[in-house]
Amino acid sequence: MFLQAKGVTHYFGGLCAVSDFNLNLKPNELIGIIGPNGAGKTTIFNLITGVYKATKGSITIDGIELVGKTPNQITGLGIARTFQNIRLFKDLTVLDNVRIANYSQSKYNPIEALFHTGRYDGEERRIANHAMDLLAVFKLQDYADEASKNLPYGLQRRLEIARALATHPKILLLDEPAAGMNPNEIGQLMEFIGWIRKEFGLTVILIEHQMRLVMGICERIKVLDFGATLAEGLPVEIQNNPKVMEAYLGEGGDL
Amino acid sequence: MSKESSDNGNWKNWLSRQWAKIVTNRKLLPVLLVIGLLLSFAIPQFGLLNQYIVLILIYVGINIILSTSLNLVNGYMGEFSVGHAGFMAVGAYISAILTTKIIPDSLAPWLFPLVVFAGGTGAALIGLMVAIPSFKTRGDYLAIVTLAFLMIVKSLIENIEVIGGPRGIPGITRLTTLPWTFIWVVIAVWVIRNFVYSKFGRGVLSIREDEIASDLMSVNSRQVKMLTFVISSFFAGVAGALFAHILQFISPRVFDIIKSTDILIMVYLGGIGSIAGSILGALIFTILLEVLRPLGMWRMVLMPLVLVVLMIYRPRGIMGLREFRWFVPGYDLIATNLWRKKKEAKDVSTS
Ligand SMILES: Nc1ncnc2c1ncn2[C@@H]1O[C@H](COP(=O)(O)OP(=O)(O)O)[C@@H](O)[C@H]1O
Ligand SMILES: [Mg+2]
Numbered sequence: 001m002f003l004q005a006k007g008v009t010h011y012f013g014g015l016c017a018v019s020d021f022n023l024n025l026k027p028n029e030l031i032g033i034i035g036p037n038g039a040g041k042t043t044i045f046n047l048i049t050g051v052y053k054a055t056k057g058s059i060t061i062d063g064i065e066l067v068g069k070t071p072n073q074i075t076g077l078g079i080a081r082t083f084q085n086i087r088l089f090k091d092l093t094v095l096d097n098v099r100i101a102n103y104s105q106s107k108y109n110p111i112e113a114l115f116h117t118g119r120y121d122g123e124e125r126r127i128a129n130h131a132m133d134l135l136a137v138f139k140l141q142d143y144a145d146e147a148s149k150n151l152p153y154g155l156q157r158r159l160e161i162a163r164a165l166a167t168h169p170k171i172l173l174l175d176e177p178a179a180g181m182n183p184n185e186i187g188q189l190m191e192f193i194g195w196i197r198k199e200f201g202l203t204v205i206l207i208e209h210q211m212r213l214v215m216g217i218c219e220r221i222k223v224l225d226f227g228a229t230l231a232e233g234l235p236v237e238i239q240n241n242p243k244v245m246e247a248y249l250g251e252g253g254d255l
Numbered sequence: 256m257s258k259e260s261s262d263n264g265n266w267k268n269w270l271s272r273q274w275a276k277i278v279t280n281r282k283l284l285p286v287l288l289v290i291g292l293l294l295s296f297a298i299p300q301f302g303l304l305n306q307y308i309v310l311i312l313i314y315v316g317i318n319i320i321l322s323t324s325l326n327l328v329n330g331y332m333g334e335f336s337v338g339h340a341g342f343m344a345v346g347a348y349i350s351a352i353l354t355t356k357i358i359p360d361s362l363a364p365w366l367f368p369l370v371v372f373a374g375g376t377g378a379a380l381i382g383l384m385v386a387i388p389s390f391k392t393r394g395d396y397l398a399i400v401t402l403a404f405l406m407i408v409k410s411l412i413e414n415i416e417v418i419g420g421p422r423g424i425p426g427i428t429r430l431t432t433l434p435w436t437f438i439w440v441v442i443a444v445w446v447i448r449n450f451v452y453s454k455f456g457r458g459v460l461s462i463r464e465d466e467i468a469s470d471l472m473s474v475n476s477r478q479v480k481m482l483t484f485v486i487s488s489f490f491a492g493v494a495g496a497l498f499a500h501i502l503q504f505i506s507p508r509v510f511d512i513i514k515s516t517d518i519l520i521m522v523y524l525g526g527i528g529s530i531a532g533s534i535l536g537a538l539i540f541t542i543l544l545e546v547l548r549p550l551g552m553w554r555m556v557l558m559p560l561v562l563v564v565l566m567i568y569r570p571r572g573i574m575g576l577r578e579f580r581w582f583v584p585g586y587d588l589i590a591t592n593l594w595r596k597k598k599e600a601k602d603v604s605t606s
Contacts, residue, residue, distance in 0.1 A: 049471055070477075071470040081471060089464035091576060092457075095591060099454075100461045101472040106454040110482055113453035114446050116584070120453065127454075128590040129597075136598075144591040167473045 002027050002203065003048075003079075003171055008057035010040075010047055010227075017043040019227045021057070025171070030197055030204045032214035034238075035224035036247060041207045042084055044224075045173050049081055050074045061171070076104050080169035082160040084176045084207075090149035094140060094159060097148050098131040101166035105130075131166060137199075138162040154185060161196070171203045172196075178213055190217050211248065215239065223247070284581055288441065295437040309433055311545060313501055316436035317494050318537035320443045322521035323530055324490035327447060327483050328397075329519070330527030331456070333463030334480075337515045338385065338401030339491050341408040344510035345381050346374030346492025347499035348412065351424045354500070360428065367430045371439065371496040378492025379485050386484040390477050405512060412507040423506025424499075431501040439497060443490045444582075448530055450486060452584050459483050460528070513555075520562050523572050530582045532574030 003025035010018040018040040025031065033041050046052045048059055050071040059066040061077050069077075080101075089097050106127050112120045135141045138158050143151060148159060157177060164172060174193065178186045194217055197204050208214045214221060215235045223230040223238060225247045231238055238244055277283065298304050304312075321339060328336045350370045354363045358370070389400045413421045450456050458479040461469035470476050499505045517540070525536020547554045565572065580588065 051467060051471070071467070072473050072475050075471055075473040083468070087465050087468040089461050089468070091464060092460055096457055096460070100457045100469070100474060103454050103458055103475070104473040108454070110455060113455050114449050114486075116449045116453075121586070124453075124586060125590075128586075129594055132591060132594040141591075141595075163472060 003059075003061050005048070005059045006057055008044070008047060008054050008059060010043055010052060011055045016227050018047065018054075018224075021224075021229060023222070025203060025205070027170075028197075028201065028203055029220065030194075030206065030218055031220040031222065032206045032208060032218035033222045033224060034208050034211050034214060035230070037209065038226075039224040040227040041209075041224055042175055043227075045081055045175055045205075045207065048074075048173065049079060072104070075167050075169075078168070078170035079173065080164035080167045080171070081173035082157075082164055082175055082177060084179060086153075086156050086160055088148040088156060088160060088163070091147055093145055094135065094148050094151065095128070095131055095144040097159060097163050098134055098166045099127055101163045102127045102131060105166075105168060134162050134166055137196075153180060157181075157189075165196070165200060169202065171205070172200075173205050173207075175207045176209055177206070178208065178210075186213060193217065211238075211244075279580055281581065281585060291437060291441075292434065295434040299433050310501070311541065313431060313433060313436045313497075315538055315541045316440045317431075317497050317501070318518075318521060318541050319440050319534050320490050320494040320497070321518045322525060322533040322537045322540075323444055323447050324487045324494070325518050326522050326525075326527065326529070326533045327450070327459070327487045329522055330529070330533075331451060331459045331463065332480065332483055333527075335395070335398040336401045336484075336487075337398060337512065337519070338404045339487075339518045340510040340512070340514035341401070341405040342378040342382060342488040342491035343495030343498065343514065344408050344412065344505075344507070345378040346371075346495030347505050347510070348418060348424070348495075349377040349492070350374035350496035351427050351499045351505055352418060354430065355424060355427055363428060364430055367435065367500070370430075371435075371493055374496030374499075375489040375492040378495065379489035382485045382488025382491075383481065385488075386481040390480040390484070402512075405510075405515065409507045409511065419506070421507060423504065423509070425504045427499055427503045427505065429500060429503050431497045436497060439493055443493065444530060444534070447486070447490070448582050448584075450483075451530070452587055455479055455482055463528075516559070520558060523562060524565055526572030526574030526577070528576045529572075529574040529578050531579035532572055532577075535573055 003023065005021055005023040008018060008021040009016070021044060033044065035041055043052065047054045048066065050066065050069050050073070054067050057067070061079065064077060066074055066077070089100065092100070106123050108117075108120050108123050132141060132144060135144055138161070140155060140159055140162060143155065148156065151159060161174070161177070177193070178189055181189060190213065193204065193206065196202065206214055206218060218235060220233070221235055221238045222232045223241075223244050230247055231241045231244050299309055321343070325336065325339045328334050350373065353370045353373060358366055363370070385400060385404050389397050412418065418424060451459070458469065458474040458476070461472065461474055462476050462479060466476055502509070521536035521540045522533060523536075524540060525534065526532025544554070547557060550557065569575070
């Protein structure tokens with residue numbers, strides 16, 4: 001089993017944000033998690049990546065328990081993510097944003113850093129080149145020395161994905177990557193996600209608030225509502241599920 | 256009138272161009288370092304400057320070490336430590352005990368670098384002890400923990416009679432010379448610069464920007480914070496050791512919260528997250544303190560006021576988050592251009 005969640009439940013005080021969430025992710029899958037605002041989607045990412053510790057249940061990758069591990073340990077096991085509200089290191093350059101995500105890939109110790117030894121030099125060169133190569137994949141190489149806050153919104157979203165990939169993940173978690181984009185940009189983004197998935201051999205979980213966006217590219221979809229899993233299946237099955245229709249109609253029919 | 260102002264503009268332009276030429280010329284840096292070292296020997300040797308000025312220069316040097324090292328924690332990392340005077344005290348006492356009680360007077364000048372190093376190491380170890388509980392959890396406990404630490408150090412020293420208790424240690428030999436100060440400033444600035452421009456330094460910056468995102472991007476934030484705090488404490492200890500051997504008399508009162516506040520003023524005046532800023536802050540502060548000496552107690556009122564005004568009008572300080580190119584490693588300046596050139600060459604060869 002690859003990424004597995006069993007009976008994951010999380011409370012914020014008295015509020016049950018996620019209840020009895022189960023997941024069996026196979027390598028190279030692309031699955032979607034959809035649901036109205038406040039359904040608990042982002043909380044699931046926060047539980048997987050160790051930002052919050054699940055109240056109950058277990059999450060494992062290749063059999064290794066993740067609940068109780070720190071976020072940086074979990075990232076080290078091959079899980080990377082982006083954020084619903086972009087969380088770049090705003091005052092730092094585009095290049096530094098990506099280089100920071102290379103932290104655990106840079107093989108030199110504090111002493112070598114303090115005295116800028118030969119190994120430091122070699123590693124710094126490797127990291128900078130690797131980061132630039134990655135930026136080039138995302139067509140961001142010309143912005144390398146720019147502070148990341150000065151990038152237009154769409155490019156900031158792309159940079160966040162590039163930064164996540166710099167940690168060398170096996171699994172990429174994307175939290176509403178299309179938020180704030182126009183239909184044209186969304187179309188391109190969805191194609192792009194399919195492409196990086198192949199290019200980097202990734203398994204992807206995609207959170208989306210609007211259902212129709214994920215229908216095209218996801219192989220499997222989970223629907224959440226008030227923390228509970230409402231439905232699960234192929235896109236066509238989800239589309240025709242009356243319970244899902246109902247949950248979304250309550251939201252104003254944003255299908 | 257208008258001609259005059261444009262002349263003025265030209266003159267200013269010319270000056271700024273010359274300035275840019277100087278500061279971007281990195282080959283000048285080693286030359287300046289050698290000249291500085293020679294001068295630091297020559298000035299006291301041939302009495303080129305009077306004793307008073309030499310003393311001020313030494314204080315400037317010690318303050319540069321203090322502000323640069325505190326900037327690591329308060330500027331680059333964005334935490335708030337008020338304990339720097341406490342680490343200074345540790346370095347000062349360890350070194351003073353070594354030179355007054357343990358090492359024979361005849362050997363002391365030769366062993367002085369080791370004595371200073373020992374002061375720094377002691378402060379670093381204590382720094383580690385403070386860092387472990389402080390950075391266990393995410394949150395802003397550091398100000399409180401370091402305040403408590405400062406008080407504990409002071410009352411501990413006051414209550415240990417063998418090291419003079421509240422009376423302190425008098426009669427310390429004046430071993431801090433201009434050359435030694437210069438050398439330690441260069442070491443401190445170089446090592447801290449190296450740290451800042453490494454994966455650990457970038458980790459520190461990312462923690463200031465967004466600690467959770469930093470952790471999620473594989474940065475071991477706890478390790479990075481402890482490392483930063485220990486390095487910062489080490490150099491506070493070094494500065495303390497140099498300070499003890501120029502003041503020639505130390506007591507717990509020397510290392511109180513006012514001393515910590517002075518260092519905070521230098522950091523925020525010069526600019527957070529900038530080595531050039533820390534140097535500038537230390538320089539301006541030390542000179543201002545001397546110029547304002549006739550004001551006596553009013554100085555204590557004026558200095559905090561300066562800080563308040565600065566926080567309102569220039570919250571990041573003079574150099575805030577900007578760096579002088581001299582302090583940036585050469586490769587960091589050209590990394591992206593090198594990559595572009597290499598890529599162009601490759602594209603040409605493949606097409
Ligand atoms: N840190 C938190 N503290 C308290 N409640 C929270 C916190 N984070 C999320 N919640 C609550 O948990 C529920 C699920 O939130 P979230 O996972 O962000 O939903 P979604 O991403 O599906 O829109 C919401 O009711 C939200 O208000
Ligand atoms: Mg959300």
